[in-house]
Amino acid sequence: MSWEDVPGFIETREDRGEVTVVVETAKLREAATYLRDERGFNFLSDIAATDYLGWNERTVAGYWGHRSGRDINLPGSWGLARKPAPKENRFSLSYQLLVLVSGAREAPRLRLQAWCDDGEPVPSVVSIWPTADWHEREAFDLMGIVFEGHPSLKRILMDDDWEGHPLRKDYPIGGEPVRFSGAE
Amino acid sequence: MTVAAGRQAPIYQGTRIPGPIPTVLQVDPAVREDGDILEVNFGPNHPSTHGVLRLIVELNGERVEGVEAVIGYLHTGFEKNMEQKTWWKAITYPERIDYLSFQINELAFVLAIEKLLGVQPPPKATWMRTLLCELSRIHSHLIWLGTGALELGAISLLWYCFRERDAVLDLFELVTGVRMHTRYFQAGGLAEDIPAGFFTECRKFADMFPARVDEYEALLDRQAIWLERTKGIGLLSAEDAIALGQSGPVLRASGIDWDLRKTQPYLAYDQIDFDIPVYTNGDVYDRYKVRMDEMRQSTRIVQQCLDGMPEGPWIVDDRKIVLPPRHELHTSMESLIHHFKLVTEGYRVPAGEVYVGVESARGELGCYVVSDGGPKPWRVKFRAPSFVALEATATTVRDGLVADLIAILGSLDTVMGDCDR
Numbered sequence: 153m154s155w156e157d158v159p160g161f162i163e164t165r166e167d168r169g170e171v172t173v174v175v176e177t178a179k180l181r182e183a184a185t186y187l188r189d190e191r192g193f194n195f196l197s198d199i200a201a202t203d204y205l206g207w208n209e210r211t212v213a214g215y216w217g218h219r220s221g222r223d224i225n226l227p228g229s230w231g232l233a234r235k236p237a238p239k240e241n242r243f244s245l246s247y248q249l250l251v252l253v254s255g256a257r258e259a260p261r262l263r264l265q266a267w268c269d270d271g272e273p274v275p276s277v278v279s280i281w282p283t284a285d286w287h288e289r290e291a292f293d294l295m296g297i298v299f300e301g302h303p304s305l306k307r308i309l310m311d312d313d314w315e316g317h318p319l320r321k322d323y324p325i326g327g328e329p330v331r332f333s334g335a336e
Numbered sequence: 337m338t339v340a341a342g343r344q345a346p347i348y349q350g351t352r353i354p355g356p357i358p359t360v361l362q363v364d365p366a367v368r369e370d371g372d373i374l375e376v377n378f379g380p381n382h383p384s385t386h387g388v389l390r391l392i393v394e395l396n397g398e399r400v401e402g403v404e405a406v407i408g409y410l411h412t413g414f415e416k417n418m419e420q421k422t423w424w425k426a427i428t429y430p431e432r433i434d435y436l437s438f439q440i441n442e443l444a445f446v447l448a449i450e451k452l453l454g455v456q457p458p459p460k461a462t463w464m465r466t467l468l469c470e471l472s473r474i475h476s477h478l479i480w481l482g483t484g485a486l487e488l489g490a491i492s493l494l495w496y497c498f499r500e501r502d503a504v505l506d507l508f509e510l511v512t513g514v515r516m517h518t519r520y521f522q523a524g525g526l527a528e529d530i531p532a533g534f535f536t537e538c539r540k541f542a543d544m545f546p547a548r549v550d551e552y553e554a555l556l557d558r559q560a561i562w563l564e565r566t567k568g569i570g571l572l573s574a575e576d577a578i579a580l581g582q583s584g585p586v587l588r589a590s591g592i593d594w595d596l597r598k599t600q601p602y603l604a605y606d607q608i609d610f611d612i613p614v615y616t617n618g619d620v621y622d623r624y625k626v627r628m629d630e631m632r633q634s635t636r637i638v639q640q641c642l643d644g645m646p647e648g649p650w651i652v653d654d655r656k657i658v659l660p661p662r663h664e665l666h667t668s669m670e671s672l673i674h675h676f677k678l679v680t681e682g683y684r685v686p687a688g689e690v691y692v693g694v695e696s697a698r699g700e701l702g703c704y705v706v707s708d709g710g711p712k713p714w715r716v717k718f719r720a721p722s723f724v725a726l727e728a729t730a731t732t733v734r735d736g737l738v739a740d741l742i743a744i745l746g747s748l749d750t751v752m753g754d755c756d757r
Contacts, residue, residue: 167688167689167690168451168452168454168688168690170689170690170691172689194578194579195578195581196581197581197691197693197700197702197719198691198702198704198717198719200691200704200715200717200719201717202689202706202714202715202717203715207708207714236687236708236709246689246691246704248691248693248702248704248719250693252578252592252594253594254574254591254592254593254594255593255594256594256599257598257599258599258600259596259599259600259693261600261691261693263689263691278358281579281581282353282358282359282579282580282581282727283358283579283580283581283724283727285357285358285359285727286359286723286724286726286727290723294415303356303357303358304357304360307408308407308408309407309408309411309756309757310408310411311408318413318416319415319416319715323416325416325420
């Protein structure tokens with residue numbers, strides 16, 4: 153199937169039977185509308201934000217504990233077997249789309265992907281798939297991605313006054329002071 | 337049991353998804369002007385919120401005029417934790433996310449690892465996984481039924497449901513050694529072989545269980561209070577259900593014939609004969625009927641799995657990802673080294689990204705995994721069905737009464753651990 157006529161089309165990848173279509177972030181809403189109305193992707197399963205900070209550099213994901221505790225910045229005991237291809241932007245947003253037809257016996261899926269950097273706004277798709285409301289709030293809360301046009305972009309899983317975005321790779325692990333209510 | 341021929345009248349005209357925020361029902365300014373609006377905090381510690389869910393409800397008398405769900409009280413950072421663990425240690429986490437259908441959660445993550453690794457588990461493992469996932473579904477639906485009926489005043493049902501739930505947990509204990517959070521699925525197959533006594537015990541359960549489901553239905557289906565409190569309550573049309581991303585029993589109660597076990601067969605589901613229950617009224621009662629039928633269908637699947645269980649190995653013979661048999665450690669240096677490397681460093685998973693969707697007891701459970709080729713997941717994201725189900729709160733409680741709120745919340749079957757992760 154050809155995906156070139158998706159608005160803002162950049163590239164398409166097929167890996168392990170899954171198709172990913174990367175589009176320009178600015179054209180995300182046009183691409184989403186086109187996919188829903190012309191290609192039948194009426195069901196948005198999920199929006200997954202991924203932070204690629206440190207990707208392809210050190211084994212941030214592979215550090216080991218030692219006597220003085222754990223240090224995320226120490227290189228792992230061994231490097232990556234094969235370095236993955238570097239990424240141009242820091243964050244990716246993966247929209248898992250699905251053609252959901254009652255009584256169908258197939259489930260065509262597509263991953264719509266857009267990339268952005270820290271603080272760069274991403275168009276919201278709440279007006280296209282209402283279910284995106286909480287998914288976008290979660291991506292904002294845990295990854296700090298700002299969605300432009302979201303009707304109520306506020307934290308969802310963390311406290312309203314929480315500082316930082318926990319799922320970012322530069323967010324400290326452990327050593328978080330316990331906060332008691334009423335404590336100064 | 338697919339949809340009766342000919343589409344019935346739509347559940348309601350147009351859409352009921354509130355605007356501008358699809359998940360928040362806002363009080364009409366006119367009603368706020370002259371009405372007596374009372375803002376009530378429902379939860380986070382309320383026995384019928386199924387965990388720590390907080391609803392900010394605005395009432396005009398008994399009528400719900402505004403509702404907003406506030407979640408996050410049970411957020412424990414599972415996804416962040418999984419990034420810090422080697423692949424095979426991370427397998428323990430998904431089960432704790434949805435603690436009622438734990439095997440299915442574990443399955444989603446294990447299938448994602450296997451997809452990245454390109455490993456095909458042996459048939460015995462596939463069939464056993466199918467069997468255990470269906471037992472999990474029964475387990476989850478039993479707790480849903482027991483607590484859901486309890487909240488509406490049918491207290492006795494809870495004890496019956498928990499009696500059968502205990503029988504399911506006994507089966508899990510027999511196979512895996514633990515009752516919950518079994519960690520029985522490994523990348524490549526099962527952790528251990530199926531113990532000899534399991535098949536007889538499981539067959540006893542499968543033979544006994546359908547009659548028990550009939551018993552539950554006999555307790556509820558002719559009870560005027562139950563019918564009064566569930567029929568026509570919490571309406572959700574097919575279009576709104578799709579727009580709100582609903583899946584599983586909620587979607588099937590709105591007349592949509594959709595089940596990932598049929599539409600996107602995984603495990604052994606394509607070799608098994610079972611039906612998808614579909615009901616068309618989109619209310620609390622139909623969601624209850626769907627789940628009751630699903631328990632019967634799950635029992636059918638369990639029986640077929642027992643009949644068709646293939647012989648052979650239960651895990652792939654790939655020493656780079658699977659622990660060597662225990663006895664070899666005493667005689668083989670290579671096995672010792674493999675064992676040591678797997679336990680300390682874990683295995684490396686080729687770089688890539690995959691999304692695996694499975695049909696959990698609550699609907700589509702998705703697992704999006706990114707690997708950088710290292711020993712730990714780069715990113716794990718769960719598409720939690722409970723999280724999405726709660727997005728429908730505002731739409732389903734529209735025009736409802738405060739007492740219906742409890743019935744509706746129960747019918748969405750949310751597990752807060754799953755929702756908040």
